[in-house]
Amino acid sequence: MPNLRIDDQAVNVPAGTTVLAVAQSLGIAVPTLCHLPGLSASASCMVCAVRDEGSGRFLPACSTRAEEGMRFDASSEAVRDFRRAALEMLLGEHAGDCEAPCRLACPYGLDAPAVLHALAAGQEASAPCPDDCPAPCEKACRRGRHDEAVAIRDLLALYRQESDQPLRERTVSECRLGRLHEGEMTEFLRLADSAPRAAISRDSAQAQAARCLHCDCRESTACRLRALAREYGADATRRRGPERATVEIVPIGEQYVFEPAKCVRCGICVRLGETRKARYGLTFLKRGYAVRIGPPIGVPFLEALGDLAEEIVAACPTAALAKRG
Ligand code: SF4
Numbered sequence: 438m439p440n441l442r443i444d445d446q447a448v449n450v451p452a453g454t455t456v457l458a459v460a461q462s463l464g465i466a467v468p469t470l471c472h473l474p475g476l477s478a479s480a481s482c483m484v485c486a487v488r489d490e491g492s493g494r495f496l497p498a499c500s501t502r503a504e505e506g507m508r509f510d511a512s513s514e515a516v517r518d519f520r521r522a523a524l525e526m527l528l529g530e531h532a533g534d535c536e537a538p539c540r541l542a543c544p545y546g547l548d549a550p551a552v553l554h555a556l557a558a559g560q561e562a563s564a565p566c567p568d569d570c571p572a573p574c575e576k577a578c579r580r581g582r583h584d585e586a587v588a589i590r591d592l593l594a595l596y597r598q599e600s601d602q603p604l605r606e607r608t609v610s611e612c613r614l615g616r617l618h619e620g621e622m623t624e625f626l627r628l629a630d631s632a633p634r635a636a637i638s639r640d641s642a643q644a645q646a647a648r649c650l651h652c653d654c655r656e657s658t659a660c661r662l663r664a665l666a667r668e669y670g671a672d673a674t675r676r677r678g679p680e681r682a683t684v685e686i687v688p689i690g691e692q693y694v695f696e697p698a699k700c701v702r703c704g705i706c707v708r709l710g711e712t713r714k715a716r717y718g719l720t721f722l723k724r725g726y727a728v729r730i731g732p733p734i735g736v737p738f739l740e741a742l743g744d745l746a747e748e749i750v751a752a753c754p755t756a757a758l759a760k761r762g
């Protein structure tokens with residue numbers, strides 16, 4: 438039963454307990470990204486780092502076991518700086534838009550993509566665009582770089598009734614793609630309706646809304662990486678290399694999507710399949726910087742996910758694996 442101290446709180450714990458579990462038992466918040474309770478630790482993201490006050494080294498709390506006499510700092514500015522740097526390393530290799538260009542351009546912060554996705558799914562939806570808005574969303578619309586912008590303002594107004602819904606503040610984005618690389622537009626067009634822009638009516642709304650490229654991230658509100666980047670004030674551009682990852686949007690059956698440029702290679706999807714004894718599961722392909730997640734060679738992606746598809750997609754801490762939406 439080792440005795441140790443975290444943030445000057447003394448504790449006596451069973452041998453083999455991880456520092457993460459000890460901190461959590463003391464009510465000390467330690468962030469995690471590649472850790473999922475019930476799975477083996479991978480200690481690949483270093484977001485849970487704590488400082489060993491004996492050696493001065495930063496160690497992953499998820500895989501460090503408590504030993505007699507250890508003392509850890511889990512909350513100082515130095516620890517927060519280290520975690521921020523770890524997040525910036527991940528963000529530096531990460532390519533995606535947390536928010537769509539149209540939403541960022543809206544002076545009222547309206548979530549235009551959410552309305553478009555609802556209409557594309559055959560639901561009724563609207564947003565309180567002021568009548569005199571010059572629709573900067575349409576000027577920013579990515580689809581306009583290909584053929585014509587989505588008719589955002591007319592679609593947003595389609596089912597409008599008198600609304601007392603307040604207009605929101607402009608939103609901010611942690612990750613932004615910027616100018617697309619050659620070939621990336623094809624990736625965005627892969628899941629969009631190819632219809633040209635046309636006059637909007639209730640009959641044409643679904644097809645017109647389905648022209649939207651879904652530039653907004655499919656996990657913008659659930660993404661752990663984004664949430665931690667906000668919490669720690671991580672700058673997505675500070676540690677970006679000269680080349681950003683290329684966007685790929687890989688449909689997995691009708692329900693899911695894989696975006697490898699959003700994968701932080703945490704291995705949760707792989708370990709979940711191993712732990713639950715999936716027939717195939719996902720695996721790490723290639724090596725070094727080229728390493729990526731995928732199904733074993735010769736196995737279709739959906740078949741590799743098998744019965745665990747829903748669980749694995751939900752466990753991914755980013756939108757690398759996401760519901761198609
Ligand atoms: S995966 Fe997370 S960080 Fe990346 S674009 Fe989506 S919301 Fe932003």
Ligand code: SF4
Binds near residue numbers: 540550553580653
């Ligand atoms: S394609 Fe859709 S999500 Fe992208 S900018 Fe245009 S309306 Fe917004």
Ligand code: SF4
Binds near residue numbers: 700703704755758
């Ligand atoms: S696909 Fe998701 S769960 Fe799998 S390694 Fe990438 S980020 Fe982690």
